[in-house]
Amino acid sequence: MVGGWIGKLGTVWVEGQITELTARGGTVFLTLRDPVANISARVTCPRGVYEATVPRPVDGARIVTHLKPDFWVNKGSFAFTALEMRPVGVGELLARLERLRRLLASEGLFGVDRKRRLPFLPGTVGLICGRDSAAERDVLENSRRRWPAVRFTVEPVAVQGPYAVGEVIEALRRLDADTDVDVIVIARGGGSMEDLLPFSDEALVRAVAACRTPVVSAIGHEQDNPLLDLVADVRASTPTDAAKKVVPDVGEQLTLIRQLRDRGRRVAKGWLDRETAWLAAARSRPALADPVREVERRAEQAEQLRDRARRSLTGSLDRAQDSLEHLRARLVSLSPAATLERGYAIVQRPSGDVVRLASEISPGDELTVRFSDDRVTVRSDSTT
Template identity: 60%
Template sequence: MALTTSADSPVPVSEISRLIGGWIDRLGAVWVEGQITQLSRRPGAGVVFLTLRDPSVDVSISVTCYRRVFDAVADVVAEGARVVVQAKPEWYAPRGTLSLRAAEIRPVGIGELLARLEHLKRALTGEGLFDPRHKTPLPFLPHRIGLVCGRASAAERDVLENARRRWPAVRFEVRNVAVQGVHAVPQVIAAVEELDADPSVDVIVIARGGGSVEDLLPFSDEALIRTVFRCTTPVVSAIGHEPDAPLLDLVADLRASTPTDAAKKMVPDVGEEQTRVRQLRDRARHTIAMRIEREEHGLASVRTRPVLADPYRAVETREDEVASLTDRARRTLRHRLDHAATDLEHTRARVVALSPAATLERGYAVLQKGNGQAVRRPDEVASGEKLTARVADGRVTVVVADS
């Protein structure tokens, strides 16, 4: 609706701002393509601010979105990225500024490709394909190395020359395949499966030189990632240069920054190993020499002890002790025997003094009946009874007269 205004009857700024906001609110959501030139994500803030620019005519517009909207593409979108935004125009009345409120952000070109790779990466991570527990350590010195690379490529030359320079005896099984394009994935998968089935191959290296994200896309293919995960032979990823990070780097047992780095990590350096062997041999000699010297000092110290310097002295000392103890034992035994003999004589004398035989020796006699019973009183015998009278030197028979 047109307004009637004049210098005498102007319209307040707030009214103009309100009318503009009402007109803009009637506009629907639109899809806008542009390049992100400014990006502001404040810690803790729930809103992200960015500026969308059209490089062809150098026109920019402010865009706001909730953090959850931007976090969905935060891993693949940064300043300078081209995006497509679904947004609704929004008028901020207090300052009279126009901006877009984004409801969805989609990367364009490389950004879209990176977004798909990020989604695949998250899915495979959730399945555990990149778990370090599944990594297999490389052997110290592989006898045969399987190499998957492009034909007559710089990557093949770098791996072969650097590996043989470090360890001349190393042997390779080379499989030349397409490393980009539609045939790259099936050919790389077939070569990896063939080398994994060969029991003589100890390590498999997948190598390629640098390139764009699109060129390295086959090495982030899901089928190839799952094939490498199933391999029982350790796999080394040597794709591109240091900044390049295809998904093959995550599933491989070892990631090399370049093909040259892969050669250095697969085989030891013969010169370094010879130096290490010499150092270990010298250390072993020194350790053995020190051990022998210590034992010699210990043996010399033991030999200076009296028990070894004059071993007979200990025997002689013990001999004197044994002789002294023997004499002491004899004296003690003799004393005990003499004391026992004296006690025996005294006891014998007492026994003799108290013996009935001694009484008989003094003229006494013992009368016994026929049953051996001793006669103690006259009334125990009858007249005419025969009794035995026992005297000192024998026995006599007596007859009891009238009592």
């Protein structure tokens, strides 16, 4: 019943990656795997159909197959029979990769703002690479040549084929969970576009974007550009370049330290020389070279100012004295007392009025006669 029901389903087109390709007699057996969903199906293919496919599919190739589902009653298992095979062309692969690139870019996975800086000197470097590969030797040898004390945790994985994506993702998760690992390098030597397809896998790209540890992509050569290069924090053109970016050169750093030290010495010496010259100039100033002389000079200035003030005050007093003498002489010359000293007298009434004419005096008037140094009171008897 099951076989009859399955036989009525008709044919389907299925795309996948070939794994476990074997040929026995007139039949080719292969497993068709979906690398993203991690689902596989057993396929049998007549040798004529297989050999008619150009180019002939090999293990790891991506194909589109026209399949008819079957049910093997004796084994109780499902299988597919290939009626036609078509290799997935490079143009179609590039178009799919471009669509995936635009999708991931729209989600911000390739944004510059999410990329992290590499540590200056990582304590431990996690390395994901092929088993006993040239990429592993390049990274290890160049890194240890640059900084012999650097430590590595190497995770050997398949770097092409149907199992590459799963193994790389699992190694990435282990290294990311290790708190001693400061940076992760994913390295692979060059290869064809089909060989590098696992490093453009969506699941791997998203796994790298989710890492908390900085990731360096060193896939292929300068011209290769898988999607892993876009999501990684740093892209290296080759595994050797990855070693240069991750590990500083001890010789270069020692040279830099020596240059900075010499520069610091020159700056400090220049500053000390300037300050010493300023101090010498300050000490050579008269105020500091001979402080007593400055005090004496100021004392001389004070004495000169005092003498000048005295001369100025004496001259002012002398001039005032002369002026006062002249004014006194004028007052004396104009004073009535001077007239009185020449023998004249002033006649006044008791009220103080001066008597100028004899006719103003009546007999019996009391008068005061004032002389230069005294006065006398008289009474008039008569007038003439």
